Amino acid sequence: MKSKTSQVTIVGAGPAGLSAAIQLAEFNIKSTIVDENPEIGGAIFKQPDKGLDKSLFRNEKTYIRAKKLFDEFFTYQSYVNLQLGSEVLGDFSLSNELAFLHNDKVKTLPNNPVIICTGCYERAQPFPGWTLPGIMSVGGIQLQTKCGNVKPGHKIALVGTGPLLLVAAKQLHQAGIKVVGVVEAGLKKDLIKNMFTLFYNTKLLKEGFSYINYMKNNKIPIFYGHGVVSARGNNELEELVIAPYTKEWKPIQEKSFSIQVDSAGIGYGYVPRIQLTQMLKCEHEFNANIGGFYPKVDHWQRTTIEGVYVAGDNGGIYGSEVALHQGRIAALAYLIDNKKITVEKASRLIKKNRKKMNNLKKFQSSFDNFSGLKSGLLTLPDSDTIVCRCEHVKMESIDVAINSGVKNMTGLKIRTRVGMGDCQGKMCGSFCAEYLSYKLGDTREKIGAMKPRFPMSPIPFSSITNKELEYEK
């Protein structure tokens, strides 16, 4: 297919992006999908790299869902120009181009109409010793094992909150790694209390229990109401200090104990990947329960900028099932806006999806009662803990900056260099903003967020002098 004929740009080939492309194709609309990964699927349906063992991936419950989506997508493949291995770098608003890097060259696509499905990333949680080799994000560890066929260590603990801890624990155990324990900050009584709304249907209820039973049958302890205090080791992780958490998730130091591990997966929440909608000047709102700032949308996933739609976790963390529905809704919004379908017809078509989606959102909000992040996490770092890993900014400098009058993220950046490194604050941005808000008692809207700049990830200078136009204007 000639790329020129594509009418819509879709960023991200995860559940939201793929379902948007399918919905458009059903109405004979051709699209271009850009995604940084070598294969479709995004993070949740990420496939093993070419030539690697796929058995762990196929054993997963998500595989059934992934396969269903992929099969449907491939029947419409002729409608989609798939640009894999293409990392989106940002927006050139004056020329209406979206820039991405492919084979070390900067290329561009029209930046409008665009459906943005960039998903989320894991929120980094600083604590003393968290930069020791052996400590990884729980999602990162899971992908290493599932998709990279790499054993992250021999003795591992999974620490944080949320269902991914259990999913990862099972996969790691199946891969032959000793899982010392799962440390969940939420309380067991809250889990039980919310059980019925949590697993709003029998399918998910069964799935949840199967993980808990797996831990029981394989003697993997789950420490509810506990969390990380610090990590110790000589140049690499040797032991993890764990303690019961208070209601506000502050560790009760006198009851702390240590577990001997050589690796740990840490997972305290997710952050919507909003850099692109920020660059496109969409308005954003804040809701801590769905990960922080997210682009403001209407009933049809339209942002405040005409022709810019969002779907999936970048619009608030609701998970892959909601993403699938939102992808369709965003695509329908494009179809409505371009007079390919009437609002009435689109509404009828999507009615069932909306119902399911709203149920899922309810599920998510009840889950927050159990797993929503609490302020005690902000007290974990000591003065010597590095918060911004790119620029080696320590907690101490952040406190000094606050004492000298810093009131918002821009001020903190200028003052301490947090967020001025390679990752532009994707790692530390969330923690820093939460901390500022906590210390100053100001809203997150007032504290603000890191502003993304082109290129969103570092690129060689040679790639800038090397641009190829993907589209002829």
Next chain:
Amino acid sequence: MKNKPVDIVIIGGGVIGTSIAYQLSKDPSISITLIDIKKPGNASQASAGGLWAIGESVGLGCGVIFFKTLSKRRQENNRKPTIERPHQLPPFFFDFCLRSNDLFPDLWKELKEIGGIDFKLEKTGLKFIMYDNDDIEYARNIYDSIPHLKDQMEWVDSKQLAKEEPFINKDAIGALTFLKDDQVNPYLLMNAFRDASRVQGVNMIQGEVNDIKVVNRKVEAVSVGQNQIPCNMVINAAGAWATDIGNMVGVSLPITPVKGQVLLSEKMPKILKSCISTSDCYIAQKDNGEILIGSTTENKGFDTSTSYEQLRGLAEGATKAIPILKTMNCKRTWAGLRPGTPDEVPILGPVKGLTGYLNACGHFRTGILTSAITARMINDLVHGTSPEIDITPFLIDRFRACLNTI
């Protein structure tokens, strides 16, 4: 809400506003409030931090690109080029820049002592790299036009250049070095001014100025959000936004935002001893190893987006000058808004017929460099003594059209 009266309100928390706050706060009898108006494109935050006193005065640094832009525009308009030689600023501006540059070593000591911040004053010099005869001609013109500053310049041949700067393109045929054109870290300079000011009792607030109360041609108060701050004097250091502040007191300032785009490399080992200017771009390796490449000169209003063609032009210029950059990463780009004036000279000092108001704006591309001398001149004016440099050519009076509107 009415606040306690203060003597002076400084509007603008960039390098000019904070420098003035620092200088004025040396006198403990003056009460000062600084209003930091946060706007995207703040030039102090976007700056390269060059102290290129001669370089900028003779049209290197940002100036060389400005010159190219002007020449190109003239050619496009089919007009006879009126600038055939480097775009040089008048002698009083040279003096202004050179004197300011000389203030930095002492300023560095003072600010470090008072506020504890080291703004990384680095003795780098600035090298104009020459690739061909046109470049030599350009450099020769500069050299011949400032005979009184010969001791601050040095011709470097290709062999010497390769020795001094081994990472510069081997095709370069030589360079003209400006020995005293050094650099600072602009963020740290601003932070240093800010901290020292705070230590000396300056009250800093953040907010949007929405009105200035003028009664009988005398400034009486500044409104920030819901707050009104009664004061005896307002100093307009609002950078690219100075025109808005001027309008509030009935002074029409010919200041417009001039966009400059910049690229920044990842942190690298020290590969440059000097700051570099070519006829394509300037290049400065900062104290933390990042290499900063600038800068365009564009009239795009208050737009602060980056654009591909402009970034590519700069990247091409930089990779030509320093070939090893090709394999290095660019980690960030941005655009800042210089406060441009028609004659590229700042607008300083009082306005006839208006009491309690001073301009300290329009610093275009030399705000970091001239922040030091600007603050001293404003300090003199506040204390009623005559400034060490004649204020006349900096007054708004030089623009007749603006005066008529008052």
